[in-house]
Structure formats: C-alpha cells, structure tokens
Amino acid sequence: MQDLLQQDIAAIRERFDTAFYLKRYPDVGAAGIDPIEHYCRDGWREFRDPAMDFSTQYYLRANPDVAQSGVNPYAHFILQGEAEGRKAMAPLVETDEERTARLRLEHEKSVIAEAFNAEFYVQRYEDIAQLGVDPLDHYCRDGWREGRDPNDRFSTAYYLYAHPDVEAAGINPFWHYIMTGESEGRACMPENDDWMAIPEDPRAAAERALVAEHFDADFYLLHYPQVAEAGVDPVDHYLKFGAAEGHDPSPDFSTRYYLEMNPDLAGSGVNPFWHYLSSGKAEGRDPRHPGGYRVEELIALEPLERNVKRWRRKMAPRKLLDGEALVAAILGDAEGAELIFSLGHDQYRQVSGGVQLCIQREETLAVEAGGIYLNLHPWQPLPRLAHAEEDPDPVMVLVRNGTEIGKARMSDLIAATGALRTRIAGTKVVVHHLLGHLPEQVAELIAAAGERACWLWLHDFFSICPSYTLQRNTVSYCGAPDVSSNACTLCRFGVERAAHLARMKRFFDAVQVHVLSPSEVTAELWQARSGLRAASLEVVPHMALRWSKRAEPLPEDKTPITIGFLGTPAPHKGWNVFARLVRSLAASPTYRFVYLGQREMPISGVEHVDVHVTADTPDAMIDAVRQAGVDLVLHWASWPETFSLSTYEAFAGGAYVLTNPISGNVAATVARLKRGAILEDEAALHDFVTGAKGAKLVEKLRRERAEKAVKHTLSGMGFEVWGRKKKGRKA
Structure with a gap:
C-alpha cells in the first residue's frame, strides 16, 4: 500500500500545485500535513482538486472505469488518460441550459427592477450591505x-406558501x-401572523413535535433575522423553508x-434534523463536522484579499474637509492648547471593546487637561494595513473631543498639522491601532507636527502580524513564527505578513516609537517575537485592584453557582467553550449562566444583562458583575491577551476567573492574584466546574466576598508617562 502511495506521489509531483491546494483547502495546512501526500492518500477520495486545471470530481464522473478501479484519478490522467484524449475538466463553453438560465435571470431582473426597493433590501438584510453585492441581482x-422580501409590500415566504x-x-x-x-388577484401579504401554521395531521404533528423538542429558537432567530422580522414561528419556518x-x-x-454526508437523503423530502433525531443519531451519523468549529471555520475561510474586497465600500464620501476649514475644525476655540493625535481603527464612541474604552479614557483625561484630543480612524475599514497602490491617500474620520467633525484626506491632515504648529502648545501622537492606516503617512504626520516620536500601545500584536491575535488562519495560536517558516506560509495572513513586517520596521526606523505595554507578559512576548527596535518600552497596566475588610460582612450566599461571560461573544474570547458548557449544564439547578454585554444572545439557557462600558460609565461592567452575583467568569482566550479589561472587571465585581494556560495576561493575573483556576483543556474545565474543586473554589470566593470589598483604579493611560520624566526601560 505504501509503495502504491509513493508511485502516485511520483507520478503527479511535477504537476501538483502545492500553493493552489493549500489556499483552497486551508485545513490541510492547519493540520501540518504534506499536501501532495494528503491528496494521494485521502484528498482525491474527498473530490479535492490537485491543481487549478484538473477537476477530480469531473474526471471520476466522466470516466466510470477509473472510478470503479479505485486508482488515483490525477495519476491516471497524467500517466494514461491525457494521451487517450480524456478531459481534465468540464468544457468551459456555455451550454444551452446555462445560456437559458442566464437569459431568464436577465429577464427577471428587467421585469422586477422598477418595483424592487434596493434601499429597503440592504437596510433589512445587513449581510447584503456588508457583502457589497448588487441587491437586485442577489434577490x-x-x-x-x-x-427575503424585495420591498415592504411583498412577502416572498407568504406568496410561496x-x-x-x-x-x-x-x-x-x-x-x-x-x-x-397581481392581475389574477393573488394575495402577496398575510392578513395575520398565524399564516405559517402547518396543518395538523398525525405524521406532520409528530415530526414537528420531535423537531421542536430539540430546536433552539433563540439561536435560529438570531442567525436568521429575516424570520424574526416576518414574525413567523421559527420551527414552522425551518420545516417549511x-x-x-x-x-x-x-x-x-x-x-x-x-x-x-448523507446522500441517501437527497431528493427524499425528509427533513434532515428530524431524520437525525429519529434515526440518524442511533445509526452513528454525525450532526456536524467532527472536527468542530475550527475545521468548519477553516473550510469556510476565504483568502485575505477576498475578505478585503468584501469590506470595500462602493461609494466615496461626499464632503471632505481641507485647507483653512480643516484647520479651523481641529483648532476650534482652543488656541494655544496641546493637540493629541490618537490613531485607532473604528468609531470608538459607537463600538464597544477594550481598545475603544482605552481611547475614551485617554480622551476624557485630555479634555480635563484643556487639550484637543483628535481621533483619526479610517473611513474605509480594512482587515490589514492600507496599501498605497489601492489608495495612496486614505480618508480619515475625525473625532474631536468626542464629537465627529468630518472627514479628510490624510495628506490634508498632514498639511493642516504643519499649519497648526504655531497656534498650539505642542503635539503628541498616540497609536492605539494601525488597522486600515498607511504607516508611511503616519510617519509624515508625526514629522509635520515637528516631532520625531510617537507612543504605540500594545492592545494586541498587530505590529507583529496582520493576524493581531496571532492566530494562524484565525483559529489557533501560532506564537508568531519566523515569517519565512512553513507555519507562516500556510496561513492566510502569511503573504501579507512579509510586507506588513517590512513596513512596520521602516516605521520604527523613521520614528522614535515609545511602546506602552499593558502587562509584563505582553512586553516580554513582543520583545521576543517582534524584531522591532523601540525607543523605549514601558509597562502601564489599565487598572489596579485593592482589597480591604468590610465594616459589616455580607449575608451568606446560597444561590446557584453563577457562571458568566463578559463582553464580545467571540471564539477567540472563549465563547464557543462557554456555549458548550451552557448546553451541558443548563438543565442542572446547581448552575446559573449569565452573559453581560451588548450583543444579542445566540443561545438559550443564559440570562442576558445588557452592558455598555463607556468613558461616562466606566464601571458599568463591574457593577453588572456585582449585581448579577457572578461567581465565576469564563475567559477561555485562544491567544495571549495583552491585558484583558474584562478579567479585571470580573475581579473588581467580586468574581473569580477560569482560564487556560495560553491566555496571556489572563492566566498570569489569575496566577498572581490566586483568584480563579488555570485549566489545561475543555475536559478539565468541565470536570472542575462539576466536581468538588469547583465547588470549594466558589465556597472560598463567597467567604472572601462576604468579608472583603475590592476597589479599583483606572490607568491614566498615556498621561501616566507624559506626566513624569522617568524613562521607560530600553527595548
């Protein structure tokens, strides 16, 4: 068998396209398997293609003798099939059927174009707006x-029903x-909300009852908002559509x-979920990919540049500030004040997160000191640095002391900065994030301000890699390997990272970059893996905690163990782990689960406490943790968190934290403060929570919480450094 495998590898080696294979099938790269060996052993049986000009599936279907023989189709084609005139791919000439379908689509679009409401369509279906596709064509x-509905006067689902x-x-x-x-008088909108009701017959009722028993309505309505908007029963919608x-x-x-995975169901009309519940589960059929969410994400992963293309906006901003108008908008009535440029990646007043809160905190302190705090973030958001060949002069959104004042080209901002030098007390440039920016223009901005230095925060590791959480293919921590390593080459960020690092090095060479790290563990990792030489490196934590004895102990707490999740429900924060824990324990009266944050709840069995932390309400999450009586906060980060405000908010709210060894400052802080547990894997987490150790930890926490109160102090951000002459340690 091994000899046959080696023969196949030898036969296809010269024509096998490794780069194509790894790009199309990222799970192979993530698994660290040799691509050509994978294709010869398993790939062709999974209908994977070895090169852009060969279709495995087509070749096997077009040549049943090859399929029945069980030989490697690409090896057969190279050694024999090509000489026999067999085709490697389906013909590219448009068939009569394809031409008919294209003409029909064009006809449909021309007929409904006038009645179709594109603005309604993109407003109702935000995913279409984000995709940037033509709404009419998509419909x-x-x-x-x-x-989906073409306007607010026609219900697609109802008309078909x-x-x-x-x-x-x-x-x-x-x-x-x-x-x-319309001319036949057919109704196109329902008269009431119960039009989706499925007629009661014994078989349909039994099928619905079984599906409904295991159906997650909260999950369904969140992921398919058009169902919620239609006001129909989600179970009925699933069964019908x-x-x-x-x-x-x-x-x-x-x-x-x-x-x-179950082609025997194709065309049967049998509902797949009902089939799984009634027989498929007992037969050992898998309900979803056994590799879990990581493999599913890898399968769905798209190349970085395709992602960029989806992000790109189709229209340019209408009005831009320049010249004297720009200078006046920045200066306002603050002649002689200090000007602080703050570079970020989004509208921090609208988006909730740790970076955004840090910017708001710094802004508040700047305004209190009588300064001008001008935040610049790209009008065109990007999942990487901006490229000059795409736009050599990106548009920035300007937020002055918390109020958006307009938009301007970066070159006009640079010119305005030079014009302002004689009218202000001085300038500082603080980089909170460079996503979407041209670092070359940032260096020009610093020079125009008459400065050679800037301060750069390590809120994450974007200065090391466009994958700012250092996650290979967005699913697993990579440790920031050498840019020339196979581990980097196999990642969707690999190609971009080489240019990214070179640009970062040029930026650090052109500017004296004073790096501010929120934790010691982050400073050490950055020094070890960045290859960048900073003018200085200083650790400035975002929050400090202090415990003191209460005047009067709190009463004994006998409520169920409350496990919480704080902030953004994202996989790299551990949301998937939390969701699985909920599903396994939600039925037990011993536990209570709470989500504290702004997002809609994607799972049932969890209480949702809406929390939005801003500079005006900096203690909102801490107060919510305390009021909800949270005992344990799960922060199962899949990357080394640089600080994790939510971890400190958990401690300040009176909770302990459960985490894993690779969570960076989360694990480091849990270990240092001895307030929580660091668990090796998800199985250990489940055993800990359900076992005696977890119960004892909660007992210890509740005794401590009854006897001691915790106070917290927020960081002064950059002002902690600017307000004193002490230099940071040399990098």
Missing part, C-alpha cells in the same frame, strides 16, 4: 429562495406576481453538512 439569484403552484414551479415569486399574479435553505436548527446541528 433574483438567491434572495427569494432564502425567503399561499400559492403552492408557484412554489412547485420553482420560479421567482415576485416575478410571477408582477407578470400574472429553512432546511431547504441550509439553515441550522441549533448550534449542534449543521443542515448542509448532514445532507452532504
């Missing part, structure tokens, strides 16, 4: 099949309504995966 290709002949014909319902339905559209009924079941 005609996919939107009506997904139950009310007129089964249209649904059976498989045609665009809005096109049908305009062409014939959702399964056919590939919707998932719960976080534990993938409709598309189940249908793909």
